[in-house]
Amino acid sequence: MSTSSPDDSTTRTVPSATAAEVPGLLTDPPPPQPARRTSTDVALVATFAAFVAACALVPAIPTGSGVPITLQTFGVVVAGLVLGARRGFLAVTLYLVVGLAGVPVFAEMTGGLGVLGKPSVGYLLAFPLAAAVAGWLGGLALRVPRAAWRYPLLVAAGLGSSFLVTHPAGILGLVARLGVSPAEALAIDVVYWPGDVVKNLLAAGVTLAVLRAFPDLRRGRR
Amino acid sequence: MTQGRPLRPPWAGPLGLHHPGAGPVHRLPAMLKLLLLAATGVVVVLPLGPWVAAAGLGVVVLLTALARVPWHRATRGLLPVVLTAGALGTYQAWVRGPATGAEVALDLLTLVLAGALVTATTRADDLLAVVARAARPLRHVGLPPETVALTVGLFLRTVPVLVQVVGESRDAARARGLDRDPRAVVVPAAVRMVGHARTTGDALAARGLTD
Amino acid sequence: MIELDAAEVTAWSPDPAGGPDRVVRLLGPVSLRLAERHVAVVGANGSGKSTLARLLNGLVLPSAGHVRVDGLDTASDGPAVRRRVGFVFTDPDAQIVMPTPVEDVALSLRRTVPDAREREARALDVLARYGLAERAHVSVHALSGGQRQLLALAAVLATEPAVLVCDEPTTLLDLRWRTHVDALLATLDQQVVVVTHDLEAAARAERVLVVDEGLVVADDAPGPALAHYRELMGAPRPDHAARGAGPAAS
Numbered sequence: 039m040s041t042s043s044p045d046d047s048t049t050r051t052v053p054s055a056t057a058a059e060v061p062g063l064l065t066d067p068p069p070p071q072p073a074r075r076t077s078t079d080v081a082l083v084a085t086f087a088a089f090v091a092a093c094a095l096v097p098a099i100p101t102g103s104g105v106p107i108t109l110q111t112f113g114v115v116v117a118g119l120v121l122g123a124r125r126g127f128l129a130v131t132l133y134l135v136v137g138l139a140g141v142p143v144f145a146e147m148t149g150g151l152g153v154l155g156k157p158s159v160g161y162l163l164a165f166p167l168a169a170a171v172a173g174w175l176g177g178l179a180l181r182v183p184r185a186a187w188r189y190p191l192l193v194a195a196g197l198g199s200s201f202l203v204t205h206p207a208g209i210l211g212l213v214a215r216l217g218v219s220p221a222e223a224l225a226i227d228v229v230y231w232p233g234d235v236v237k238n239l240l241a242a243g244v245t246l247a248v249l250r251a252f253p254d255l256r257r258g259r260r
Numbered sequence: 261m262t263q264g265r266p267l268r269p270p271w272a273g274p275l276g277l278h279h280p281g282a283g284p285v286h287r288l289p290a291m292l293k294l295l296l297l298a299a300t301g302v303v304v305v306l307p308l309g310p311w312v313a314a315a316g317l318g319v320v321v322l323l324t325a326l327a328r329v330p331w332h333r334a335t336r337g338l339l340p341v342v343l344t345a346g347a348l349g350t351y352q353a354w355v356r357g358p359a360t361g362a363e364v365a366l367d368l369l370t371l372v373l374a375g376a377l378v379t380a381t382t383r384a385d386d387l388l389a390v391v392a393r394a395a396r397p398l399r400h401v402g403l404p405p406e407t408v409a410l411t412v413g414l415f416l417r418t419v420p421v422l423v424q425v426v427g428e429s430r431d432a433a434r435a436r437g438l439d440r441d442p443r444a445v446v447v448p449a450a451v452r453m454v455g456h457a458r459t460t461g462d463a464l465a466a467r468g469l470t471d
Numbered sequence: 472m473i474e475l476d477a478a479e480v481t482a483w484s485p486d487p488a489g490g491p492d493r494v495v496r497l498l499g500p501v502s503l504r505l506a507e508r509h510v511a512v513v514g515a516n517g518s519g520k521s522t523l524a525r526l527l528n529g530l531v532l533p534s535a536g537h538v539r540v541d542g543l544d545t546a547s548d549g550p551a552v553r554r555r556v557g558f559v560f561t562d563p564d565a566q567i568v569m570p571t572p573v574e575d576v577a578l579s580l581r582r583t584v585p586d587a588r589e590r591e592a593r594a595l596d597v598l599a600r601y602g603l604a605e606r607a608h609v610s611v612h613a614l615s616g617g618q619r620q621l622l623a624l625a626a627v628l629a630t631e632p633a634v635l636v637c638d639e640p641t642t643l644l645d646l647r648w649r650t651h652v653d654a655l656l657a658t659l660d661q662q663v664v665v666v667t668h669d670l671e672a673a674a675r676a677e678r679v680l681v682v683d684e685g686l687v688v689a690d691d692a693p694g695p696a697l698a699h700y701r702e703l704m705g706a707p708r709p710d711h712a713a714r715g716a717g718p719a720a721s
Contacts, residue, residue: 066494067479067481067494067495067496067534068479068481068494068534068535069481069494069534070480070481070482070483070494070534071531071532071533071534071546076407076465076470077461077462077464077465077469077470078457078458078461078462078465079461080407080410080411080414080461080464080470081414081457081458081460081461081464082454082457082458082461083411084411084412084414084415084417084418084457084460085414085418085422085453085454085456085457085460086457087411087415087418088415088418088419088421088422089422089450089453091415091419091422092419092422092423092426095419095423116450120450120454132411132412132415133415135391136391136412136415136416139390139391141416143419151294151297151374151375151378151379152371152372152373152374152375152376152379153372153375154297154301154371154375155301155304155367155368155370155371155372155374155375156341156368156371156372157344157368215368215371216348216352216364216368217348217352217356217360217363217364218352240442240443240446243443243447244443244446244447244450247447247450247451248450248451248454251451251454251455252451252454252455252458253483253484253485253492254483255454406581410568410578413568413569413570413574413578414568414569416570417567417568417569417570417611420610420612421564421612456564456565459560459562459565460565460566460568462525462530462560462565463558463560463565463566463568464568465530465553466528466530466553466557466558466560466566467553467558467566467568467578467579467626467627468550468553468554468582469568469578469581471549471550471553
């Protein structure tokens with residue numbers, strides 16, 4: 039694919055735009071028409087669902103508890119931070135539902151309802167809500183006027199969604215599926231924390247880069 | 261981002277883990293199988309003792325044999341689960357006694373196998389049709405079923421595209437000697453991905469698919 | 472018949488200094504009437520030619536002025552215009568929505584053919600017409616780049632639009648596929664508007680528009696228009712004062 043042709047997208051800020059700002063030659067330009075939204079939203083939701091799948095399909099690091107370390111959570115946080123709560127939630131829900139329907143988009147190329155029986159079920163089912171919370175907190179972070187604060191606040195938003203949603207739900211899942219006590223489940227869960235911090239640092243950086251490349255994404259954020 | 265081996269062969273496509281067949285398990289309606297599976301998920305949580313758990317696993321194994329699903333299919337991705345069940349059963353037997361250990365390990369295997377059985381005996385199309393039917397009420401919150409179906413199709417279509425984008429970004433980073441820096445792979449891949457989504461959105465609009 | 476009436480396109484652009492976003496002009500004002508069967512649009516990268524193409528089916532709405540296709544305004548009759556005007560993009564991967572060719576063509580026919588089985592049969596007919604019958608059920612990902620572009624074209628032509636707008640349809644193709652797609656476009660009954668960098672293909676059109684810095688700076692038969700374009704691209708650009716001084720900004 040080549041979305042790289044310099045002018046294949048009018049929504050991109052093309053360099054020629056600056057050429058049109060010659061003072062005196064033209065009257066004030068009329069305000070832009072709002073872009074069509076539904077189709078772009080559909081495409082963004084589907085693409086980010088696919089992004090979470092691509093993250094999950096990258097070979098995972100196995101752990102003793104049967105919950106492998108994958109980039110899935112990275113994809114979930116990026117979907118929330120870039121798309122905002124509503125579209126992020128929809129994208130990750132789409133991923134989850136299609137995976138549960140049997141398409142092998144979960145970690146280690148699995149899919150189907152069998153994952154509901156696995157110890158990772160809590161983490162998996164928490165993903166849509168985690169994306170929504172990341173998107174909501176990320177929206178607050180992006181509204182901060184000081185640009186220098188945005189990166190640390192986005193990291194905090196990602197971590198917030200991880201520790202408010204993903205990890206508690208994951209622990210619940212471990213308790214339900216492994217029959218262990220919450221304290222034992224927490225001990226299993228701690229293994230994922232260092233990776234989680236790294237993934238959230240990266241997710242915030244990716245989000246800022248994407249929003250810089252496509253500034254109008256922020257306009258459509260809801 | 262993992263180093264080294266690129267993700268090839270690319271993702272197999274939407275066929276998933278289905279194994280074609282014409283047996284009684286295959287012919288059950290998808291909706292019924294889903295309900296039975298949900299019921300299984302509830303039942304295994306109840307503490308009914310190791311013998312009931314063993315009987316449950318026996319039923320699922322029997323059904324899998326009845327459906328003539330080849331074992332390598334039914335057990336795909338199951339090895340980590342077996343290892344987990346073994347480790348977990350041992351741990352629980354040590355902490356809470358052998359009965360609990362056996363029950364927990366058997367329940368885990370039962371649920372995973374049952375899920376794999378439903379997936380193997382039901383076409384992904386049929387499951388997605390159930391999803392589409394279940395999504396019908398969503399039109400009241402502004403999600404028409406046609407849009408849902410379109411988004412699912414687009415999702416399946418986009419996974420291989422993204423796997424390719426990630427591969428190309430990794431090659432580009434490697435060509436610049438940056439393949440040790442995850443940002444050098446992930447950031448360009450994410451930007452290209454969003455660009456692709458934007459163009460796709462334009463294309464959907466141009467084809468009148470969201471009118 | 473396509474009419475542009477003082478159409479202008481603007482967009483929001485972020486201030487590099489971090490201030491509030493500003494409005495910048497991407498195209499226009501442009502006034503045109505296109506009635507020829509084959510129209511080519513040429514211009515440098517970023518000149519606004521893609522924006523011009525996107526105006527024609529309402530993908531981009533004019534910020535000022537009007538665009539009409541057979542009397543239908545793209546702003547107020549969007550769905551009707553899009554049924555009338557098919558659009559083919561440079562990158563077929565962005566345009567093909569479904570996992571297999573037959574599903575993708577069937578999706579185009581969703582509105583016109585309600586019955587699913589008949590729709591699939593019609594889709595197979597369409598694929599056969601464009602030489603893709605044998606590839607109807609394979610994963611789109613397994614098609615070659617040329618086959619994908621052919622599929623994108625087939626999916627658009629399946630709905631039998633009156634006008635076909637193509638934005639650099641052959642830029643990603645090798646010479647063999649470029650020739651094939653160009654030949655296909657030449658035989659269509661539809662009015663065809665092609666944005667292209669391929670000056671040989673542009674020379675075969677009946678009329679050529681040259682777009683530069685958001686304005687149509689030449690609008691003529693292929694000979695003189697392309698001569699103007701070559702001059703424009705070869706000569707070092709003087710300064711912005713030359714803008715709009717071309718032969719046909721109206």
